[in-house]
Amino acid sequence: MTERPEVDQHSGTETTGHEWDGIKELNTPLPRWWLIIWAGSIIISIIYMVLMPSWPLPWANTYLKGLRHYSERAHFEQDMAKLAASRGPNEAKLAQTPLDQVEKDPDLLNFAMAAGKSAFGDNCATCHGSGGVGAKGFPALVDDDWLWGGTLEDIKYTITNGIRSTGDNTRFSQMPAFGRDGMLTPQQINDLVEYVVHLSGREADAAAVARAKPLFEDNCAVCHGEDGKGTRALGAPNLTDAIWLYGGDRDTIRETITNARQGVMPTWGGKLPPWQIDALTIYVHSLGGGE
Numbered sequence: 001m002t003e004r005p006e007v008d009q010h011s012g013t014e015t016t017g018h019e020w021d022g023i024k025e026l027n028t029p030l031p032r033w034w035l036i037i038w039a040g041s042i043i044i045s046i047i048y049m050v051l052m053p054s055w056p057l058p059w060a061n062t063y064l065k066g067l068r069h070y071s072e073r074a075h076f077e078q079d080m081a082k083l084a085a086s087r088g089p090n091e092a093k094l095a096q097t098p099l100d101q102v103e104k105d106p107d108l109l110n111f112a113m114a115a116g117k118s119a120f121g122d123n124c125a126t127c128h129g130s131g132g133v134g135a136k137g138f139p140a141l142v143d144d145d146w147l148w149g150g151t152l153e154d155i156k157y158t159i160t161n162g163i164r165s166t167g168d169n170t171r172f173s174q175m176p177a178f179g180r181d182g183m184l185t186p187q188q189i190n191d192l193v194e195y196v197v198h199l200s201g202r203e204a205d206a207a208a209v210a211r212a213k214p215l216f217e218d219n220c221a222v223c224h225g226e227d228g229k230g231t232r233a234l235g236a237p238n239l240t241d242a243i244w245l246y247g248g249d250r251d252t253i254r255e256t257i258t259n260a261r262q263g264v265m266p267t268w269g270g271k272l273p274p275w276q277i278d279a280l281t282i283y284v285h286s287l288g289g290g291e
C-alpha cells in the first residue's frame with residue numbers, strides 16, 4: 001500500500017514529500033494542454049528531421065539530407081538556370097547588335113530597356129538619383145544637357161571607361177584649383193564669379209565683369225570656350241545655361257573656382273558584362289536627352 005501524499009492545508013495541493021527547514025515542496029504538475037503541445041512538438045520535429053535536411057555532420061562535411069532531399073540552394077540554382085536560359089539569347093543578341101540597330105527591333109529594345117532600368121537601379125541610382133534625375137555634383141541624365149556627349153557612342157564610352165577614374169581610357173580633364181593653388185587672387189575670383197553670373201544671363205556687377213573678361217579669356221576659355229558654352233571633349237560645362245552641376249549661386253561658383261571639383265564617375269567596363277553596358281546605354285539614351 002502506498003501512502004497517500006500529504007495535502008497542504010493552505011493551498012489544498014499535494015506535497016512531494018520534500019522538506020527543507022519546515023518548508024514543504026508542493027506537487028504542481030504541468031497542465032495537460034501544455035504536455036500535449038510539448039509531446040506534439042517532439043513528434044513533429046522527429047518527423048521533420050526524417051523528411052527534411054536537419055543535423056550537420058561536420059566530421060563527414062555533410063548533413064542529414066532527409067528523405068525528401070529538399071535543398072534551397074538547388075532550387076535557387078534551378079531558378080537561375082531557367083532565368084539565364086530565358087535571357088541568354090537576348091543577352092547574346094544585344095551584345096552583337098550595333099546600338100543604333102537595337103531601336104529597330106521592338107523585342108530587343110524592350111529587353112534592353114527592362115535590363116537597363118534594373119541595372120541602373122542597382123549600379124547608378126545611388127549617384128545619379130532614381131530615374132537619373134541627378135543631384136549636386138552628379139549630372140542629371142534625363143535632360144539634353146551633356147558634359148561629355150549624348151550620342152549612343154558617347155554614352156557607351158562614358159559608362160565603359162568612366163570619368164577621372166581608374167580605367168586606362170577614362171575620360172579626363174582637370175579644372176585647376178585657381179584659389180587654393182594661388183593662381184588667382186580672391187579679388188580676381190570674385191570678379192570671375194560676377195563674370196560667370198553674367199554669362200548665365202543674370203544681373204551682375206558690370207565693373208567686375210569688365211575686369212574679369214581678360215581673366216576669363218586667359219584662364220578659363222581653353223576649356224569653357226571664349227563664349228563660355230563649354231567644350232565636350234574636356235567635359236567642361238556650358239556656363240551660359242541655367243543648368244548647373246554644382247550650383248549657380250555666387251558662393252557655389254566661388255567655391256568651384258577656388259578649389260575645383262573633379263567629379264569621379266566609376267569605370268564599368270570589366271565590372272558589368274558588355275550586354276549590360278549596352279542595355280544601360282540604350283536606357284540612358286532613352287531617358288529624354290539622347291542625341
Ligand code: HEC
Pocket residue numbers: 120123124125126127128137138139141145146147148149150155158159163235262263264265266268280284
Ligand atoms: C560614384 C558615383 C557614380 C556612379 C555610381 C555612377 N556615376 Fe555616372 N557620373 C558620376 C559623376 C560625378 C559624373 C560627372 C563627372 C564629371 O564631372 O564630368 C557622371 C557622369 C555620367 C555620364 C556623363 C553625363 C554627361 O553629361 O556627359 C553618364 C552617361 C553616366 N554618368 C552614366 C552612369 C551610369 C549608366 C552609371 C551606372 C552604371 C553611373 N553613371 C554610375 C558619378 C557616378
Ligand code: HEC
Pocket residue numbers: 173174175176178192196216219220221222223224234235236237239243244245246247248253256257260261262263264
Ligand atoms: C582644364 C579645363 C578647365 C579650366 C581651365 C577651367 N575649367 Fe571650369 N570646369 C572644368 C570642368 C571639367 C568642370 C566640370 C566639373 C568637375 O570638375 O567635376 C568645370 C566646372 C566649372 C564650373 C561649375 C559649373 C557647374 O555647372 O556647376 C564653373 C563655375 C567653372 N568651371 C568655372 C571656371 C572658371 C571661372 C574658370 C577660369 C578661372 C575655369 N572654370 C577654368 C574645366 C575647366
